[in-house]
Amino acid sequence: MEEYRIANPALADQGKIKIAWAWSFMPVLKLLQEKFKPERSLNGVKIAACLHLEAKTACLLRALKALGAEVMAAGSNPLSTQDDICAALVANGIRVYSWHGMTMDEYYGNLHALLAWSPQILIDDGGDLVTLIHKERSDLLPYIKGGCEETTTGIKRLKAMSNEGILAFPMLAVNDALSKHLFDNRYGTGQSVWDAICRLTNMLIAGKEVVVCGYGWCGRGVASRASGLGAQVTIVESDPHRALEAYMDGFNVTDMATAARTGDIFVTTTGNINVIRKEHFALMKNGAILANAGHFDVEISCIDLSEIAAKKSVTRPGVTTYTTHDGRSLHLLVEGRLVNLAGGDGHPIEIMDLSFALQLLSVLYIHENDLEPGLYPVPYEIDRAVASYKLEALGIKLEGMTPEQEQYLGRWEE
Incomplete structure (x- = not known):
């Protein structure tokens, strides 16, 4: 061996x-x-x-x-x-x-x-x-x-x-x-995704329209950090509770077809397949950036991207540009793989x-x-x-409960 x-x-x-x-x-x-x-x-x-x-x-x-x-x-x-x-x-x-x-x-x-x-x-x-x-x-x-x-x-x-x-x-x-998941998925993914996107593109995040697909713990982190960098954030979600939470956290919430028309940067965090696909690519503006923060390279359909492209070229290390037949450029980061590790240090x-x-x-x-x-x-x-x-x-100290407080929490009578 x-x-x-x-x-x-x-x-x-x-x-x-x-x-x-x-x-x-x-x-x-x-x-x-x-x-x-x-x-x-x-x-x-x-x-x-x-x-x-x-x-x-x-x-x-x-x-x-x-x-x-x-x-x-x-x-x-x-x-x-x-x-x-x-x-x-x-x-x-x-x-x-x-x-x-x-x-x-x-x-x-x-x-x-x-x-x-x-x-x-x-x-x-x-x-x-x-x-x-x-x-x-x-x-x-x-x-x-x-x-x-x-x-x-x-x-x-x-x-x-x-x-x-x-x-x-x-x-x-x-x-x-x-x-x-409270820390790794939220704070870790949130910071490392934007670190990688900034490294790969050298672009400003402030003022951009950012679309985050999925509002689980990873999506929460990505959206929060995007907002902190000055982006306008839209959430795409299939779960009604998570969608409502995103709305109450102050984000715009809509479906993918609507979000596809306005987004500058798209980040997938769902763990599902073909979240962004052919009908969405057809609606995107010129220069849109596509990044995946899910484990597998299945969330952004690379097959569909290739089908709609008249030309495909590497325009920057880790960036593949698909030029559509109508002349638009869509930029896919690190082949649609896990962007924070394939394009950064995790x-x-x-x-x-x-x-x-x-x-x-x-x-x-x-x-x-x-x-x-x-x-x-x-x-x-x-x-x-x-x-x-x-x-x-x-060096952070926790507050300990007194015996009286511990006893109180175990009682059912006041």
């Missing part, structure tokens, strides 16, 4: 510098590593991770190794993999199978290389690893104790598998933990400190407990502990 597949091992020193910077801003993950390292709590456990391979993820993988685990990793997105980070991880004794710009065949080939080591615990991002095991490597099921999933899209897939009764091992829904370090602390504690929980197959929430005590550790690191 191959120990690793990466682009260039000589990039390790460059990657180590980036990892050291991230580690210096991850106090919670650092605290957990220091707490559990003496026990070697994961000694000999084989952990396979399919994640975005960048500096913050490297900190999690190295922390797991410090706890004694045998760690192997593959990139969860061909454009988010950073080759210098992969090289640094390999130099640290972690098996890595990924490189920037993989084809989809190479991507799945790397997942198979990862699984050749018969992992016991999985850390997935989007559900591809879990799905592949169930579809093509069911021989591994007896060895797998469980795993964790950290994305909205991945949780949707796991719920569907669980509802059909085919999920063959326990998975913790890390994405649904309060310490994850979520801020301090946000991923929370998410990866949850991942580490969830891995320990899976290792230490025998659970039946199914999808489980992260235990509340783990979720609360991560938030408490973060507040402690920030």
Whole structure:
């Protein structure tokens, strides 16, 4: 079996510098590593991770190794993999199978290389690893104790598998933990999406008409940050409660056909397929920018874009311009892939400190407990502990309740 597949091992020193910077801003993950390292709590456990391979993820993988685990990793997105980070991880004794710009065949080939080591615990991002095991490597099921999933899209897939009764091992829904989705999905996505769009386009956001498709936690964050940058924001939503919430948060709310006529920048955050498609492209103004903040590159129909285009060209790194037969230019960012990671550095370090602390504690929980197959929430005590550790690191004190107050909350009589 191959120990690793990466682009260039000589990039390790460059990657180590980036990892050291991230580690210096991850106090919670650092605290957990220091707490559990003496026990070697994961000694000999084989952990396979399919994640975005960048500096913050490297900190999690190295922390797991410090706890004694045998760690192997593959990139969860061909454009988010950073080759210098992969090289640094390999130099640290972690098996890595990924490189920037993989084809989809190479991507799945790397997942198979990862699984050749018969992992016991999985850390997935989007559900591809879990799905592949169930579809093509069911021989591994007896060895797998469980795993964790950290994305909205991945949780949707796991719920569907669980509802059909085919999920063959326990998975913790890390994405649904309060310490994850309240901060990672909202503040992390909100900031990192606009960071990536600004990097890719070098355009001003103030004054632009921004259309955000979807008003879940990610959509809330993207819309809030767009408004803070001075944009006029319109929300497109299919759920009546979320649409009403967006309206009461001060945003314009309408359908896609209406929004398509006025938008300057479109951002999809739904996790669904073909959210922006041919009939919408036909209505857009010249110069519209299209970005996807969902996990998979299915929300903006690239097939439809190609069909309506008379010409397609790369007009700036990470920007593909489709020129329509009537002379309009529509600009698609990073091939419609996850814009904040394919076009930027992903979520801020301090946000991923929370998410990866949850991942580490969830891995320990899976290792230490025998659970039946199914999808489980992260235990509340783990979720609360991560938030408490973060507040402690920030020097923020909580107000404690008096015995009288605790007693009062437990009474039904005044």
